[in-house]
Amino acid sequence: MTDFSAALSLAGSLVFQLDHRLIAIVLLSLRVSLLAVALASVFGLPLGATVALARFPGRNAIVLVLNAFMGLPPVVVGLTIYLLLSRAGPLGPLGMLFTPTAMVVAQMVLILPIIAALTRQVVEDLWEEYSEQLRSLGCGRAQAVPTLLWDGRYRLATVILAGFGRASAEVGAVIIVGGNVAGFTRTMTTAIALETSRGDLPLAMALGLILITLTIAVNGVIQLVSQHARRGMG
């Protein structure tokens, strides 16, 4: 209990002092996770919609894999990316290991299946409702991909939020490929892991509170924007 109240006051003072190390950590966390979400969306949304609408042999297997990979263990993703990027690995010459770029790649791999699998479900549900009307208007399955992505935009905002939640909360992948280098690849979650193992529980908890507050803020903003737009569009 004392740890908890100490954490609260420490969190408060960290925020109000605008501690520059804290700000660097927060900004890096946001930068890495938002970039990972953006990239995963660019690939995941069309991929999910295509799997939803296309009919080809092996489709069920892909759906199964996407659904299963929603639960990919971050440490396994981290380890795989680590092996690929390590000096001896196939992508070693890129020199990306222990950089923020490597962290973006790892988080993107982690959330791409989440975004693709949830998009597939959303688009399949929409196709149920739209298919007769769209086919009547002369829209084939391939043309329905952009149409339904646009018409499902409010539901897909929630899908993207799910991806962001996963990215901002995970520690296993970024700590392996980023290395938790102070001032360079230290994020909120890796800092929490470090402070916990060091025994500075109030600091770890304070960082945790700030992380949760940020997550609520990001979700809140997107929810507000989405609700406002949805009310306008019916």
Add this chain to the structure above:
Amino acid sequence: MTAASILPLSLSGLSYSAAGQSLLEDVTAEFHAARRILVLGPNGAGKSLLLRLCHGLLAPSHGTIRWNADLPRRELRRRQAMVFQRPVMLRRTALANVEYPLALAGIGRAERRHCATEALAHFGLASLAQRPARVLSGGEQQRLALARAWVMRPEIIYLDEPTSALDPAATYAVEQAVQDFHAAGTTVVMSTHDLSQARRLADEVLFLCRGRLLEHVPASAFFEAPASAEARAFLAGELVW
């Protein structure tokens, strides 16, 4: 657009069954250009099904659907339009909904805007052009669906009980639209439960009962002297089952 008309449309021996149940049996008919054909019959007679088969939304279990012009499916689809009982509006403005099929047909932005604006005005929707389609009333949405069909200048339009959920004023607007399509030379194939509406609009009547085509006759003949006992009972307002 090529000059050859896709009409007449010939249905021969058309059957459709689902889950082992025969829903439409051995329908043979021909739809000619510029006719108003009303499809009548009790619930479950297969009226909607027949419209969907003609439009190509469903594939028949047996029988053939033959168009006068031998065109690719995509081109055939483009010369037909359908207005559903409950039209699905895209989550965009009314104007964007009307532009949508034009965009699919590869028509340029400026011409799209021009044609869609004109179609909206034709159906009295000009002032609603920038409103999101999904917040329009049922009657306005149905008129929007008609405008979206109109903009493609179809040779044949199917209307599946388009007025069953509308108030009298909106129903009148739909009937007016049917006359507009007719005046433009479009063949209208429309199913309805409203007998007085059928009397007002029909050139020909197709009477279906339990998946069978019992009559396909000029409207006057159908309403004055129906040949089948089922049609007589249907017109008298008795339960036909």
